[in-house]
Amino acid sequence: MDLLQGEYQPLLKRGIREDTCRKYGYQVGIAGGRPVQIAPYYCDGEMVAQKLRFVNKDFAFIGSPVDCGLFGQNLWRPTGKRVVITEGEIDALSVAQAFNLRWPVVSVPNGAQGAKKSIAKNLEWLEGYEEVCIAFDDDEPGRTAAKECAALFTPGRAKIVSWVQGCKDANDMIQQGKAGEIAIRIFEAKAFRPDGILAGTELKAKIDAFRLGGTYFSYDTCRPKMDLMTRGLRKGELVMLTAGTGIGKSTEAAELSSDLLLRHGLSVGYVALEENPLRTSLRQMSIYLNKPLHLGLGEITEEQYDEAFTKTVGNGRFYLYDHFGSLDSDNLLSKLKFLANGCGVDFVVLDHISIAVSGREDGDERRIIDNLMTNLRSLVEQTGVGVIAISHLKKPQGASTTPHEEGGRVTLDDLRGSASIKQLSDTIIGIERNQQDKEESDYCTLRVLKCRFTGETGIADTLHYNRKTGRLIAVEREPIAEFQQEI
Numbered sequence: 193m194d195l196l197q198g199e200y201q202p203l204l205k206r207g208i209r210e211d212t213c214r215k216y217g218y219q220v221g222i223a224g225g226r227p228v229q230i231a232p233y234y235c236d237g238e239m240v241a242q243k244l245r246f247v248n249k250d251f252a253f254i255g256s257p258v259d260c261g262l263f264g265q266n267l268w269r270p271t272g273k274r275v276v277i278t279e280g281e282i283d284a285l286s287v288a289q290a291f292n293l294r295w296p297v298v299s300v301p302n303g304a305q306g307a308k309k310s311i312a313k314n315l316e317w318l319e320g321y322e323e324v325c326i327a328f329d330d331d332e333p334g335r336t337a338a339k340e341c342a343a344l345f346t347p348g349r350a351k352i353v354s355w356v357q358g359c360k361d362a363n364d365m366i367q368q369g370k371a372g373e374i375a376i377r378i379f380e381a382k383a384f385r386p387d388g389i390l391a392g393t394e395l396k397a398k399i400d401a402f403r404l405g406g407t408y409f410s411y412d413t414c415r416p417k418m419d420l421m422t423r424g425l426r427k428g429e430l431v432m433l434t435a436g437t438g439i440g441k442s443t444e445a446a447e448l449s450s451d452l453l454l455r456h457g458l459s460v461g462y463v464a465l466e467e468n469p470l471r472t473s474l475r476q477m478s479i480y481l482n483k484p485l486h487l488g489l490g491e492i493t494e495e496q497y498d499e500a501f502t503k504t505v506g507n508g509r510f511y512l513y514d515h516f517g518s519l520d521s522d523n524l525l526s527k528l529k530f531l532a533n534g535c536g537v538d539f540v541v542l543d544h545i546s547i548a549v550s551g552r553e554d555g556d557e558r559r560i561i562d563n564l565m566t567n568l569r570s571l572v573e574q575t576g577v578g579v580i581a582i583s584h585l586k587k588p589q590g591a592s593t594t595p596h597e598e599g600g601r602v603t604l605d606d607l608r609g610s611a612s613i614k615q616l617s618d619t620i621i622g623i624e625r626n627q628q629d630k631e632e633s634d635y636c637t638l639r640v641l642k643c644r645f646t647g648e649t650g651i652a653d654t655l656h657y658n659r660k661t662g663r664l665i666a667v668e669r670e671p672i673a674e675f676q677q678e679i
Contacts, residue, residue, distance in 0.1 A: 195242055195255055196221045198230045206282055207366040212289045216264050218281065223254075231281040233260035233301060243281065243301060257301065262314055264288070268296035271320040276353075276378060277311065278362060279304055279328040279337070286362040287327060290374035296321070304328060304337035311341045319346060325381050327353040329361045342384035351381035411458070414451045415638060415666050418652040422619055422643045425452070427538055427578040429645070430568055430616065434583045434607060435623035436596025440636055440657065440664060441582045442466070442543050443475075444623060447664050448580060449541050450479040450504070458538040459509035461531035463524070465543060469512040476504040484662030511535050525567045532575035542568075544582035546608060565612040581617075584608045599626030604641050618644045621652075634659070635667075 198221025217232040229245040241255030275296040284299035300310040328334035342350035410424035477500040586608040594600035602622030625636035638652040
């Protein structure tokens with residue numbers, strides 16, 4: 193289709209003067225018997241395409257728009273102090289008019305959806321300016337596109353313009369009698385910084401609040417020596433419990449979560465992938481009653497049963513996930529996010545990481561655990577929930593190495609699957625016990641392998657497993673000799 197020839201006239205409804213339209217070659221004409229507004233697009237100084245705007249806000253290109261530059265780009269030299277980019281031609285005319293047609297203003301040809309591609313194509317020309325102000329529409333597509341485009345520029349060069357409340361774009365400013373504020377909004381545009389980047393000056397209020405509060409808020413546990421070393425548990429941190437098979441990881445996780453639930457009055461989400469919700473519920477009720485209910489409920493009264501349920505599983509602050517066996521890790525993360533955001537839990541127990549990734553068919557356990565740990569790290573940072581997770585250990589190497597199930601010492605290098613577990617966890621607690629020693633098999637030792645908060649590591653509490661109650665209780669006792677050996 194041949195390029196159209198229209199005429200220059202003011203856009204009265206838009207508040208755009210005729211001289212503004214002449215500056216940018218923006219005309220009014222007829223296409224296919226219908227009135228249109230005509231925006232010219234150039235390549236190397238030659239008009240190669242026109243964008244037609246119909247009355248019903250439909251758009252069409254004629255000519256060869258593939259190689260064209262930005263709307264208005266042909267009017268300005270490739271270097272200068274400031275250039276403004278808008279989301280549409282009418283807004284470009286509006287901003288240019290606010291600057292009395294003296295400042296470079298251009299527009300992307302295809303709105304927010306094609307803005308990044310258009311700006312990337314003309315990035316070299318735009319980078320010739322010291323400052324690039326992105327003045328897109330104040331709606332979700334516009335804000336998203338503005339950030340995507342700003343990220344293309346040399347850091348510190350791009351600024352994002354925000355309009356007066358109630359005005360979506362620059363032309364809304366004119367139509368609402370606020371044309372005089374357009375230039376102010378351009379001059380006051382804030383330099384773009386990617387999400388998550390903060391200037392230290394912005395943290396003054398948080399630092400002041402911390403100074404007045406005195407410390408991070410920590411929850412003491414039922415493990416006094418561990419508390420001295422770690423200063424307790426904190427929301428927004430990832431705690432990893434690890435031990436050999438059958439040592440008591442799940443029992444210890446249940447004890448810690450029960451303490452948070454009952455003594456501190458917090459809400460807990462429990463994702464136990466090796467047991468069903470009934471077994472998890474009985475664990476919590478057993479701790480409350482000091483009786484191993486999974487072995488039978490015959491020894492408790494109806495009143496004890498009702499009280500245990502009401503105080504623990506049925507108190508409205510305890511949530512479970514009904515699943516048994518392997519679970520896709522991506523699906524798992526969505527459940528954990530719902531527990532944190534939808535249910536508002538303070539802590540989540542994940543028992544355990546290995547089974548959470550075992551259902552993946554690609555079989556690359558290390559990579560899958562890396563992804564899961566990265567997502568868990570993001571979860572605690574973004575939601576502020578505390579996570580108590582469980583990880584298995586790999587089999588010790590060497591004939592002279594004591595197996596973990598026989599009291600061998602746990603180290604960070606024993607964590608199974610991926611180094612990301614030790615790198616991304618805030619605190620790592622190893623549990624050591626000799627299952628084969630009749631005299632010592634009911635005793636285990638907690639070892640702090642890592643604590644990012646305090647930096648302290650070493651032997652913590654000795655725990656005793658009471659077979660009558662099914663409880664793990666901290667006791668005053670010298671650690672078993674095997675646990676005192678240092679590498």
